[in-house]
Amino acid sequence: MIYLFIVMFKIVEVSISTVRIVLITKGERKIGAFIAFFEVSLWVILVSTVLNNIAENPLKIIAYALGFAIGNFLGSVLEERIGIGMSEMTVIVREEHGLPLATQLREKGYAVTLIHGEGKSHPRFVLMMYVPRKKVKGCVELIKETQENAVITVSDKKPIYGGFGMIRK
Template sequence: MVILETFYDSTFFTYLLLPFLIFVSRIMDVTIGTIRIVMVSKGQKLWAPILGFFEILIWLLAISKIFENLDNWVNYIAYAAGFATGNYIGLIIEERLAMGIVKIQIITRKSAEELIVNLKNAGYGITHHEARGSSETVSIIYSIIKRTEINKVQNIVKSTNPKAFYSIEDVKQVSHGIFPVRTVTRRMRKSK
């Protein structure tokens, strides 16, 4: 017991180990918080509260150590650095999860027929119409796609019509849609 008390009072624990643990705790709770916010925006009613529970539990542990050691300025730096790092890591994880669906809107001055054919051949459902732009007629193409497919659709647009303007918006929910069917080889690769 005396050995533990001596360890907790040591310079190593006070200025290195404790700040490191606070830093790691903040990374964890902010990363979880970032993912939780994504889950809330996607309507994930089960995952959002579970993640919120762990986010706050970890935060309480970290902040309690800060308050127990108010005279240790290294803890403040670790806390702030953990917050910043947690935001960064959370965004990277969210980007890699690529959950949900998005709406892509493509506006092109050039004839949209080839782009429409290429998108349809790739298995994407599209809606299109002609519209009046600032100085000329344009074609507008809409498609609802899985977030994991954004790069593929962008590549189709860029290779077919590199000057096309497009925007991408998150979609919370759709009632129907046409999404590309996974190929057998792709499914087989995933099952391995």
């Protein structure tokens, strides 16, 4: 029973830690600090439980490590589902496909900036967008449905100021 307790609480603690780190890097310091209080409280309880009579019960180490590993995995899944923040998407398409794709994306509510570019053998359009992380997957699917040869890159960003649909800080 103690092993299950250790695994479960370590999973919760590490999952909370993963979300807290992301919140802080996205600028949500107050929420991150609030979460840190509960995270470290769980950690102290866990460590004291694991270290108590550890020489006689070394399986506690395995339970702790298992909880840590599972917590990392579940924490990253949870963070991805929460989808805090913005992503910058860059899409490169042939010139003739740029304006129709931008129009389609704008009709779906995405803000798009078009930039003319030169590829190796064809003129290109570069579409730049800042998309809420929760909507990136849907946006990528929409682009792939209409432009199977598009080059799509996505990077997490921390917007500072301005832009369509962005909060001005």
